[in-house]
Structures are given as C-alpha cells and as structure tokens.
Amino acid sequence: MNDSVGLAAHRFAALIAPVIDRVFLAAMQAALRYHRADAHAAAGHTSASIVELPDGAQRRAIELETDRRAAGPYATLTPPQRLEFLADLAALPG
Template identity: 55%
Template sequence: MSYARLVRPVIDRVYVGARWAARARMEEFYADRGASLGLENSFFSGVLARPMPAEALVDALVYTDGDMTAELAEGVVVIDDDGNWRLTERGRELALFAQRATAEAAAELWTSGPSLLPGLSSLPRLADLVGRVLERGLASGGPAFRAMVPVYEPDDASPAMRLVTRLGGLRHHRADAHRAAWRAAGLTVEQIMALPDGPERQAIEAETDRLDEPAYAVLSAAERLELLAGLGALPS
C-alpha cells in the first residue's frame, strides 16, 4: 500500500472530527446572522486567502448538485469579472469564524485523550510536516488544491489552527488526484459513484495513489512515520 493511501484515512479522521466538534457552535453563530453553512465554511482554508476559480469550485463540488444559490442570495459570495467566487465582507466574517471555531473545537478535542498521549504539544511539529507537504504538492496538485494552497493563516494562528487549516487544504490534493484518475479512465461522476469494488475500481485507486504520492516525497521515511503516528495519536 502506498503511503498516500495509508495516511489519507488518518487525515480524514482528524480533520472531520474537528469539523464535527465545531458544528454546533458554527450553526449557532450562523443562525444568529441568518446564514447557512456553505462554500465559505467548507473551503475557508483557501477562500480566505484568494477568490476561488470557477473551475476549482466545479471540481470541488462535482459529487454534489453544485448549487450556489443560497450563498449568492445570502450575500456571502459574489462572482467577479473573471468568473471567480469572491467572499463578501459578510462571507469573510463567517469564514473567519468557521476557521476559529474549528481550531478551538480541535484544541478541546485533542486535549481530551489520555495524559500519556502528546496532545497539543505535538501540533507545531505536525503542522510543520503538513506545511512542507502542501508546498511540495503545489507541483502536482489539481485545480481545487491550487485554489486552497497556500492556506490562509492569520499572524496569531494557534498550532491547532495551523494544523486543521493545513489538513483542510491537503485533503484536496488526493481529491484532485481521484478525479483525474476516474476521468482518465473515461468515467462520469455518476459512474464512479456507482462503481463497485473490483479490478476497475482498484485500478482507479492505484492511479489515485500514484498521483497523490508526489506531495509526500518531501518527507523522509522517518518523517512519514512521525506524521502518521502523530496524527493517529490525536483524539477524535
């Protein structure tokens, strides 16, 4: 098994766990402002730094209906003259809260484990390792990844904020790789979503691994194990 495939479920567990831990506080904040969770919430890692190109958004939402009616109606985003999706002042307020709430929830979650686990003390190192992977991934990532990276980090970002924000960006490297793999195999989104396990699915997953792997080449073998073990030790 490739390292890229081995580490991906660990990345997903850590990131999604932090996001779910923050969901209640995000929903309360949004409800007070008459807004619903949307693009600015899902993609805060990138949209706080730059407008999101239309091509990147289409790819990122390819498994959904891609409907952006709510975001436009609520004044969260606008489409600029180049067709990019740009946060409004209202959208930026929501996205900044989403980032902060996710980081706060993550820090609370990651201190809830047994005292024998490193917890928050491991975050600066893990954030550094993920940051190096992100930088290397710019040479191999697709549209969604390039829209997300470099990620947005305020000057006073905590280690928890740096790690969750960077993991949010990193997940798009493999997502781009997977889309490239099934498209190269001549499949539509409906076909890949319905494709059962078997030789064709396994070939697509192997190609996804091949396209995803270069981002991790920047890490030594020991650093790869350190990243896998460090993320795996974080409570979720």
C-alpha cells in the same frame, strides 16, 4: 549577540521545533487530502462516490492511479516525518 541571548535563542528554538513540526504535518495532511481528492475528481469521482464504488477492477485502477498521482508530495517527507504523519493518519476517526 551575547551568550545569554544566544542561549535564550537556542532554548526557544528547541522549544518551538516540535510545534513547527506539527504545523508542517498539519499543512501537509491538508495538502495531501486535497491532492488525493483532485486525483479522484480527475477520474470523475467525489470522495463520497469513490467510497461507494464497489471493489473491482474499476476501483482498483482508480486507486492505483490516485496513489501514483498522490505519491510525489509524500516523497518530500523525511522518514521521521513520514512515520509521524502515518501515526497521525491512523489516529483519525473512521
């Protein structure tokens, strides 16, 4: 590979890296949403019914188990990815 091609490849990689990170985080967000919904379903709830469940021992127990089941995928994120992912979640409406 000649120097100009190498430089162009390096510039392209620098340009595309943020896009790849955003695509990765979007895919991860979708996977985590489904994973959490599956954990709620295992407890016999839908996303709507878990929201309607009043605070109390039953809901706390379900949420703790859901958090435990959903924690694994979060562990794959690097600290910067985790912060960006949390910022993206915080920016969602509702």
